[in-house]
Amino acid sequence: MFQHVSPSHPTSSASPNAWRPLARACALAVLGMAGSLSAQAENLVELYQAARGYDAAYLAAKLQFDAAQFKADQARSLQRPSVNLQATVKRNRLDSSQPDAINPLTGGVASYDSTSTNSQLAVAARQPLFNQSNAAKVAQAEASLTAAQADLKMAEDDLVARLAQAYFDVLSAQDVLATAQANKKALAEQLASAKRSFEVGNSTITDTREAQARFDLASAQEIAATNDLRVKRIALDQFVGRADVKPNPLRTPVNLDALAPGQIDTWVQSTGTAPMVRKAEVGLKVARLEVDNARATHLPTLDAVAQVARTHVDTNNQLVKAQSGSGTAGSIGLEFNMPLYAGNAIQNRVRETLSLQDKAERDLENARRGVELGTRQAYSGVQSGLAQVKAYEAAEASAKLALEATQLGYRVGVRINKDVLDAQTQLTNTQKDLYKARYDVIIGAIKLRQAAGTLTSDDLVELNKLVTP
16 A cells, blocks of 8 residues: 655655655545544434434424423413503593683683693503313313324334334345345356356357346346445435434344234233324313313303502693692402303304314224224234244245255256256345345334334334344
């Protein structure tokens, strides 16, 4: 890598160009070290923390939850006292005459032309003492906050599931590419062997062309696998907001544990706390409170009120001049309000809310059935996937033995070139199916927990045990 300096050319007399190869080599070494650091493999927990601060869907759900908290605080203010500052200024003008009246000052007809200014500054306070409608609104807001918590939990579960999907999609694409490259290399060797056999007259041109066709197909599959891996990496980078993320590969040998608990009824029983069911339960509670709110419109309200006002009157009317000046008045009392008739609006509102309450009950039942069905389907998928993995592992071992036997038979002349090509293709397809089944089981277990409502970020710690540190 480094430039060797000949003793016949002392460094003190070397031209500046003599140092360029050395400087270039050093720069490449530094860049290589930086690249290896930036491409350092990352585990699921690290990427999850990155995704929590970058994923737009999760951040939107979190902000929606924050907004629900503020809305609940707004509703609670309905039961708290309110204080208002009130200020009014009025300018009045009176221009009139009374023919039958005698002006006491002039003895003539009385004529009045006056202006006055009234100003008032007051502080008014109100404390609700009895208001069933406000109480129902507060309870609704608190229930809506619980629904927002369920939405946030669903967003967190979705974030975990999408991260696991993107992470293992990259690993799956890497395995498929490695298999495609190994298949291409094996077919290249078989193509070279077919060409040699044809040259010495031990095989026909058909064997060479079949081997060439298989090799060309393997080349196309390698290109497709390379592009698929590139696309999956871009998706993972965009998901976590980082560049050139390198997931840790699976440990070898891969050991997938059985589901715990192993009974489907246990999984179904846990669906009662699933976020989707909780949200539907809160929806029913809100609907019932809305019925109470509508019925409360019939009920009276009682408020405690108080006011302190400072009033100033200024007029130029000589007859009422004595009434000019300033004063302070205060009052405190109870204010009662009883609705008597509202054009049947209240009765119709009650009927509307009762219908919406029935709808919320049906929505809750639908949510329970949907979550239970999704859990059963996910459980069956994982169990089936585990059985497929074992079957594919056995098939891979058999395919390897079959390929070795076929290659040996080809060398001794009892098998033809096509037999070797078929055996190699069978091994490659079996390995691809095995890799897909493994990753389907891993993602299926995550989706099972998501469906049952038991998924947490701690499950990523368990998934990390499947990959190399």
